[in-house]
Amino acid sequence: MLNPNPDSISLTHDDYQRYSRHLTLPEIGVTGQKRLKAARVICIGTGGLGSPLLLYLAAAGIGRIGIVDFDIVDTSNLQRQIIHGTSWVNQPKIESAKRRILDINPFCQVDLYNTRLTSQNALDILKPYDIVVDGTDNFPTRYLLNDACVLLDKPNVYGSIFRFEGQASVFNYQGGPNYRDLYPEPPPPGLVPSCAEGGVLGILPGLIGVIQATETVKIITGVGKTLSGRLLLYNALEMKFRELKLTPNPVRPTIDRLIDYEQFCGIPQAKAKEAQQKMEIPEMTVQELKQLIDSDATDFVLVDVRNPDEYEIGKIPGSVLVPLPDIERGEGVEKVKEVANGKRLIAHCKKGGRASKALQILKEAGIEGTNVTGGILAWSEQIDPSVPQY
Template sequence: MPTAIEEATEINKELPKLSNDEIARYSRHLILPEVGMEGQRKLKAAKVLCVGTGGLGAPLALYLAAAGVGTIGLIDFDVVDKSNLQRQIIHSEATVGKLKVDSAEIMLKGLNPNLNVVKHNTMLTSHNALDILKDYDVIADGTDNFQTRYLVNDACVLLGKPNAYASIYRFEGQASVFGAPLGPCYRCLYPEPPPPGLVPSCAEGGVLGILPGLLGIIQATETIKLILGIGEPLVGRLLLVDALGMNFRQLKLRKNPDCPVCGTHPTVTELIDYDQFCGIEKPTEVGPLEVARDKAVADLPIVDGIPQISVEQLKKKLDAKENIFVLDVREPHEYQIVNIGAPLIPLGTIESRLSEIAAHKNDEVIVHCKSGARSQKASILLKNAGFTNVSNLTGGITAWADKIDKSLPKY
């Protein structure tokens, strides 16, 4: 009698046979009574979609490939950057600049040549999500932005696919299985997204490189359990991981009968505009994903009353020795990595340290951070405090290193 999870993943079908080479390869699985020949054949028949090939997707895809999952789909449209290599172990120095799906395929095929890799070099959107996800048995969400998490969740619920979910930030992570029969979905836990900018991305807040390894392996474990129909998946449970204290806690989750997606009377019956739902600007469909996603503000001359100035314009003002005051609002540890000599007052201390810059209240003040998001917030604080001529440096010190002084390091 198939389990509910097995029915949901549609893996109870005629199973492929294992070759002698595969029997040798998976021998440690085969001698586990809970897996055995039938379980390994289920793994070979399974199709898993890894949404993202970054910090979480890297260990996730590697362990699924090693375990013998027959088909692994990879969806990503980013390219490999050196800053990825601190945690995204599926990529290497040799593949910097390559598409992440191509880079990941090289590593996965090198690990297991029997693997069928399906590459989706595209941004996951409301227009293509259902068509892409429908061909897979389990979806593993390794994204790092809220709009895609809600999109994946809703698509999984609409299609009846389980979602092996994880997320990470700094030294902490969480994991669960959403969208399983009778279990809650992501919206049951988080009905509404946080206000834009409240939760910094890993590019702004950082992440311990080992942490996505921990959570990605948990995702892979849950995916294997779902395919095999064994153990107790994280359905109705949220696993919380604190890497600094090495603590693992879990919270019980309940299915919300009033959930707009998986409740008894759903109101979301088709995919919506998730950028609008999360209150963010639509990302571009080309170029590095982190650049598109973490862009500070819209490409407009004025945003929320704050003029936006380019690094080229700032360079001209500095060269002309104009009477301007440049303010760095990053953190001290970032300043130690790279700076352009501007005074440092971190964003979180701006309001308590206004007296230190009071002399520039009527001067032209240009605020910068790493990429422009924090400096936009600081500019608004200064404007509200009575500073009459405040501008935000678009792209921050990263853009300065890209376009003005290429000798500077980027982080």
């Protein structure tokens, strides 16, 4: 439990009416509601996780909420980022979130930080708050948040999601473990696909975000047992929860400063490798591909390495589907050899990354090919707008 002095906070007549269902809970009551009103919570990210947890923290009566985000609302966000609406597309997420929060609770102070959290600004931004809630979607920021919370001695309410699975915990609370006890080292860059590549069930972050909001309220009010020392795992397909015990690692490295977290996560090396690979793989524009298709040439084959469901959304005429996972397993390599049969190989995906990876694998198998720059999104934007964007 945090220790904001409830005696220094008063509840208004509106508070008594607004939070009446809390006030009648003996575990929360007037004292607990005063603690909520005195609490200062900062959320990093207003995406899938940040959306529900910010809504419920505001509704619960948190007195001061900070939001860190530098992104704008995109139509593809609306499937899961419920704090935003269609009218806010192409506008800053933090402004959209603030508007919605104040509509729920006009008495909440909302601090906006329209910036990327970095090693240079993290300590200054997080310092005024009691609790940090992790709504991020990338490893460098998660390690940065963890280390900053350790240095500032602040609880870190953690959540993450992918496809149909999610997890949640509370780190750095009352001597409990921190994120590095769960994941001492980040995975190699590219090993874990992003939600944009792998997809995510839109409802999933709602559940995990609500768990994060619940843990935040419990820490503030001191009720119940938090997830500190426990990792909660959720599988939406099977509707099952599992729990793993976490303990501090007695030989973990001491965190005494913030570092270059992109370097720590291997991102510069991965970007350099990717750039080198791109130099080794020939590329062509969608305009060049269109000219080739219109010429009725028969000496080439166009391979689409996306997933079957993506192929159903929209396809380039004449393309043959050979998903990247099949190529990675080996059977797809044989299929490409069969469909190419000595012809010039051209490959594409959604944006270009997966096709580049597929062509690297095929090159090692003795099959040279060309990547379509920008993938089917570029084809939709520049050649055929009837192909849906996703």
